[in-house]
Every structure is written in structure tokens, then in C-alpha cells.
Amino acid sequence: MQAEIYDVLIVEDERSLARLHADLIDNHEKLRLVGIVGTLHEAREQLQLKRPRLVLLDNYLPDGQGITLMESDILRGLDCSVIFITAASDMDTCSQAIRCGAFDYILKPISWKRLRHSLERFIQFATTQRAFKIVDQQNVDNLYQLQSKSFNQEAGCKGIEENTLGLIRQIFIHGDSDLHSVDDIVSQTGLSKTTARRYLEYCVETAFLCVEMRYGNIGHPRRLYRRTPQSQTK
Missing domain, CATH: 3.40.50.2300 (Response regulator)
Known part of the structure; x- marks a missing residue:
């Protein structure tokens, strides 16, 4: 078939x-x-x-x-x-x-x-x-x-490469309280927006980052990423 x-x-x-x-x-x-x-x-x-x-x-x-x-x-x-x-x-x-x-x-x-x-x-x-x-x-x-079928939080992380992941992590480690958008990560790493977004969401899944939604008076809310407090103590 x-x-x-x-x-x-x-x-x-x-x-x-x-x-x-x-x-x-x-x-x-x-x-x-x-x-x-x-x-x-x-x-x-x-x-x-x-x-x-x-x-x-x-x-x-x-x-x-x-x-x-x-x-x-x-x-x-x-x-x-x-x-x-x-x-x-x-x-x-x-x-x-x-x-x-x-x-x-x-x-x-x-x-x-x-x-x-x-x-x-x-x-x-x-x-x-x-x-x-x-x-x-x-x-x-x-x-x-x-x-x-229940969702398995430990599902595999296909497509996540350690060097690229480390590059993104360093941006947040050097500025623990900083908020970054996908565009910020793209400009600092040279990654495509699709790849940057995928790695950022993986970092959310692994509790290294958290998401904050910023609502302005005009336009759509922005999805911003910040290092989680618990990851700062590791």
C-alpha cells in the first residue's frame, strides 16, 4: 500500500x-x-x-x-x-x-x-x-x-546536535536574566529561524529555558525565552 x-x-x-x-x-x-x-x-x-x-x-x-x-x-x-x-x-x-x-x-x-x-x-x-x-x-x-496514548516526556531528541545546543545555551548562561526572541538567537548564531526555534523549544522541554509571552498594544504577542531559575543553580 x-x-x-x-x-x-x-x-x-x-x-x-x-x-x-x-x-x-x-x-x-x-x-x-x-x-x-x-x-x-x-x-x-x-x-x-x-x-x-x-x-x-x-x-x-x-x-x-x-x-x-x-x-x-x-x-x-x-x-x-x-x-x-x-x-x-x-x-x-x-x-x-x-x-x-x-x-x-x-x-x-x-x-x-x-x-x-x-x-x-x-x-x-x-x-x-x-x-x-x-x-x-x-x-x-x-x-x-x-x-x-500518554505523552512520554523522555521521548527521543532526534535532530538535536550537541555543539549547536551548547552554542545556544552559552547565550543564556552569559546573561541569566536576559530575554531572547528567536530573531535574537538567529542574529547571534547565524542559524536559520527554523533551526533556532527547534533548539529553543528543546531547551524549554528540558527545563533549561522557560517561555514568556509579551503582549503589546499593537500586533501579536511575542514568544520570548529566558533561562529557568533551577537551571541557573546547576
């Missing part, structure tokens, strides 16, 4: 975060990015036009809440899974997303490794669905296990 490529639509109005999502998809051989939109209106248009197999859906959008899209006839009429991404930590929103059939629910500030793990589980889930036209109980159990 020929390997299938799964089309992905990103619905996220924070541009830097949408780019982070896009980097993960662009670097995966089984995923294909078909669009990035920042409003519910654009999402509805692109769902009908592109008919993606997966949507990364933010909840708080300029023209409404993403959860309403999950309840819409447009999304229900597609063979499309949703990874719901939100700052909403209340149980009502979480329960509503689950009732609407969300494949996964990820809280902001988003974990790069957590999202990558979710994408891998989706691919396994979709591939398993495609493999069987008629199911027995074991097939059904496998599908449910893939959808609910």
Missing part, C-alpha cells in the same frame, strides 16, 4: 506560533501544509476548498472561538481530525472539545515536543484506519489506544 500524505490546515492568529507549527509539518515526510489562516471565516473557506485531513485549531481567534468550528456542519462533513490548541484551561472548554471529537487537546504555552508527539499519533491513527475496511475488537482497541 502506497504511503499516504496527510494535508494539514493551521488555524492560528499568532504568527510566530503558526510558523512553529508549520516548521514541524514541513519537516515531516507524511504531512503536507495546505494553509495557514488566522480567523474563523478564513478557516471555513479553506476547509471547504482544501478539505484537509487534519486541523491544528486555536481557540481564541479575532472573530470567535475555534470550538464553534468543531461543532459546525462544515467540519463534521469532512474526514478531518482536530488537534485543539488553546490557552483555555477550564474544564468546560476541555469537555466540550472532547465531546466534539478532538483528537488531542494541547494547552498553551505549547510544547514543541508535545505537539510533535501528537502529530505522530495522528499519523499512526490515520494509517491504522486506512489499513482496515472491516474491524475486529483488537483493531478498535488499537485505534482507541492511539488516540489516548
Whole structure:
């Protein structure tokens, strides 16, 4: 059976975060990015036009809440899974997303490794669905296990090279209290923005860095990185 490529639509109005999502998809051989939109209106248009197999859906959008899209006839009429991404930590929103059939629910500030793990589980889930036209109980159990499989914080760190990691760490070690954006790291290291972002998120996952969101009066919030207090004592 020929390997299938799964089309992905990103619905996220924070541009830097949408780019982070896009980097993960662009670097995966089984995923294909078909669009990035920042409003519910654009999402509805692109769902009908592109008919993606997966949507990364933010909840708080300029023209409404993403959860309403999950309840819409447009999304229900597609063979499309949703990874719901939100700052909403209340149980009502979480329960509503689950009732609407969300494949996964990820809280902001988003974990790069957590999202990558979710994408891998989706691919396994979709591939398993495609493999069987008629199911027995074991097939059904496998599908449910893939959808609910717990996230392993100790998952591998493929693509992380020690010299590059050390270079980025030194920037924060020499300025313990300094905040740095992805662009700051790019200008100081010469790395591409995609690579710098990947290493910064790995440092967040390993508790060397933490993320701070800065909200200005104009434009989107900035994702900034600072060395964690616990790593300063090591």
C-alpha cells in the first residue's frame, strides 16, 4: 500500500506560533501544509476548498472561538481530525472539545515536543484506519489506544546536535536574566529561524529555558525565552 500524505490546515492568529507549527509539518515526510489562516471565516473557506485531513485549531481567534468550528456542519462533513490548541484551561472548554471529537487537546504555552508527539499519533491513527475496511475488537482497541496514548516526556531528541545546543545555551548562561526572541538567537548564531526555534523549544522541554509571552498594544504577542531559575543553580 502506497504511503499516504496527510494535508494539514493551521488555524492560528499568532504568527510566530503558526510558523512553529508549520516548521514541524514541513519537516515531516507524511504531512503536507495546505494553509495557514488566522480567523474563523478564513478557516471555513479553506476547509471547504482544501478539505484537509487534519486541523491544528486555536481557540481564541479575532472573530470567535475555534470550538464553534468543531461543532459546525462544515467540519463534521469532512474526514478531518482536530488537534485543539488553546490557552483555555477550564474544564468546560476541555469537555466540550472532547465531546466534539478532538483528537488531542494541547494547552498553551505549547510544547514543541508535545505537539510533535501528537502529530505522530495522528499519523499512526490515520494509517491504522486506512489499513482496515472491516474491524475486529483488537483493531478498535488499537485505534482507541492511539488516540489516548500518554505523552512520554523522555521521548527521543532526534535532530538535536550537541555543539549547536551548547552554542545556544552559552547565550543564556552569559546573561541569566536576559530575554531572547528567536530573531535574537538567529542574529547571534547565524542559524536559520527554523533551526533556532527547534533548539529553543528543546531547551524549554528540558527545563533549561522557560517561555514568556509579551503582549503589546499593537500586533501579536511575542514568544520570548529566558533561562529557568533551577537551571541557573546547576
